Amino acid sequence: MxxxxxxxxxxxxxxxxxxxxxxxxxxxxxxxxxxxxxxxxQTFHGFGGAVTEAAGYAFSKLSKENQEKVADQYFGTEGNQYNLIRTHIDSCDFSLDNYEAMSDPDDVSMESFTLDRDEKYILPLLRAGLAKRKEPFDLMLTPWSPPAFMKTNGDRNHGGKLKKEFMGFWAEYICRYIKEYEAKGFPVNRITVQNEPEAVQSWDSCIFSGEEEKVFLRDYLYPALVKNDLERIKVNIWDHNKERLYDRAKAEIDADTDKMIDGIAFHWYTGDHFEAIGITKDAFPGKELIFTEGCVEYSRFDASQLSNAQMYAHDIIGNMNAGMTGFIDWNILLDEKGGPNHVNNYCDAPIMIDTKKDTFEQKLSFDYIGHFSRYIKKDAKRxxxxxxxxxxxxxxxxxxxxxxxxxxxxxxxxxxxxxxxxxxxxxxxxxxxxxxxxxxx
CATH class of the missing domain: 2.60.40.1180 (Golgi alpha-mannosidase II)
Structure with a gap:
């Protein structure tokens, strides 16, 4: 041993x-x-983190030598060996500003659709990771908000809802995003329907009740996936905090949607609630239960590296023993401020980059996550x-x-x-x- x-x-x-x-x-x-x-x-799918525009921006500020070192730390055989990646469809709070792949409501054929913004920071970091990993990631795409013109408040930020007349267009937009990523060499395995669908934020956000998310998935998104030969993409609902995990699953999974929903994604921001994972697992056996976001928010937690690292390990252990099937951390990298973030919602990351000095710091949380991710392989059984x-x-x-x-x-x-x-x-x-x-x- x-x-x-x-x-x-x-x-x-x-x-x-x-x-x-x-x-x-x-x-x-x-x-x-x-x-x-x-x-x-349960079978466990692996470990990973989010490649946001902020992470890609911080990565771009390193010298080529240090970029190699950081990529090795996360994706190399001697590093944390991440295989799960989550990134955002259009901008999120950890973007330099709001942006969209297209913003023209009259462009029904999406001729103006472009991933030029992703090409600037997100895709270079993904390519660096892929070069170290040497096999595709299990990649999840998540929207924080539809384009502003599709929303009731005409704004990417501050909540609002998807207009009914744009539900079909938004479903096709998501499919287009998947196809564009795959055309660039990044097969997509999973999507979530909406990040934090019950949170009105000062950044990119959009509200869906359980019934609204179910209707959008059942009547628009799933048919669009089928139409675009993307039925293989696994769909996870909720993508929000654990305390309402079972409630949301119960509200959305029925005889019609059961085959459309592969799992229920969750975050950690409202506490342990490990029992919620267990209850959901028992009520909906066979569904994925993937942790898709958690971070050390500067507005809520202190700077103690030990307590922050312990928080990660405590949550991973509790989630896993309750039935979690995958773990995806939030930003894998951030700059010295804990960003960039277009609404100053700064936080910590397991590796922090000083963009002015071309240096990086590997936090204790990185090592604690590595105690799991380096040794527990994809498709392990608890x-x-x-x-x-x-x-x-x-x-x-x-x-x-x-x-x-x-x-x-x-x-x-x-x-x-x-x-x-x-x-x-x-x-x-x-x-x-x-x-x-x-x-x-």
């Missing part, structure tokens, strides 16, 4: 690896964690375990080739002993205080 541990003491992080020999189980009973790889739960104490937060998975991965988070100020029991053998080790550890069997 190999154990990788990251600790953070006196504002310094240290990662170290140690090998252990499994021993014959002679009746271990204290400090036990049992692993049961024969009991399997497996059963038991643990002796609630002071340890644990999850365990079995990779497709058969290796087992146990991630242990210790948020306490005391070292915690562990005796792993696995198929007639045991191994003892300690999870240090204020650390995260990954055991690979």
């Amino acid at each position: 190999k154990l990788v541990t990251t600790s953070y003491v006196d504002n310094k992080k240290e990662t170290f690896t140690k090998e252990y020999e499994m021993q014959v189980d002679n009746g271990a009973a204290m400090n036990v964690v049992n692993l049961y790889p024969d009991i399997e739960y 497996i059963a375990f038991t643990k002796y104490t609630d002071k340890l937060e644990l999850t365990a998975l079995k990779n497709p080739e058969g290796s087992l991965v146990l991630v242990a988070l210790n948020r306490t100020e005391q070292d915690l002993p562990v005796s792993i029991r696995l198929e007639g053998k045991t191994v003892d080790f300690t999870v240090a205080k204020a650390s995260i550890a990954t055991a690979i069997f």
Whole structure:
């Protein structure tokens, strides 16, 4: 067994690896964690983050040498090995300003449609990641708002709704975006119908009730996908906070829409609500449950790297044990201000770039995410375990080739002993205080 541990003491992080020999189980009973790889739960699709215009802009300010290093950190074989990417259809708050692929209401054939803006910052970062990864991402596209002319408030920002007379046009617009991305060499696997459909924001936003989102999907978007030979694209609904996850699924999934909806996406901004994931999983078995956004907002959280990294690990573990099938962080990169953001809604990212000094900082959150993403492979199966104490937060998975991965988070100020029991053998080790550890069997 190999154990990788990251600790953070006196504002310094240290990662170290140690090998252990499994021993014959002679009746271990204290400090036990049992692993049961024969009991399997959901299939896990992988880890990733959002490539926003802000991320691409920050990336563009690095020298070629440092761009290579950053791309390696996220996508290389020795890095966090991201395979899931989410990006935005037209602008979002983490864009330099509002923009649209086309803004002419009279251009019904979309002749003015262009992805020139994506070509400036988003696609170069995607290409850099693809060069390191050497195989396509599982790519998700998400709209924050339809073009302003399609909305009741005539504005990309401040909520508003999609006008009924533009529902068909907006569905075709989304299909066009998918086709344009694929023509540029980026196959699209998934979309969400609308980012945060219940939030009126000062940035790009659009309101859909559960019934409105269902009608748009059923009567316009899904038929447009079929018409454009894009029925293979997986559609996720909601894409908002966990506390209403089940409510939204119940409002939208019925006999007509069940085949149209592949999953329910969720964010973390209103707290744990791990039970909501479990309830939704039980009520709608077979649906994806993908975490699609979470970040350390400067307006809400302090600058403690340890507490922020622990927040990530706590949420990943709780979500995964409840039934999550994929994890997509928010911006993978941001500049020294926590942007750019066209409404100054700044936040932290796992890698922060100083655009004036051509340097980057790898935050502790990056390492904590890596304790999962580097070792848990695409299509791993979550497996059963038991643990002796609630002071340890644990999850365990079995990779497709058969290796087992146990991630242990210790948020306490005391070292915690562990005796792993696995198929007639045991191994003892300690999870240090204020650390995260990954055991690979």
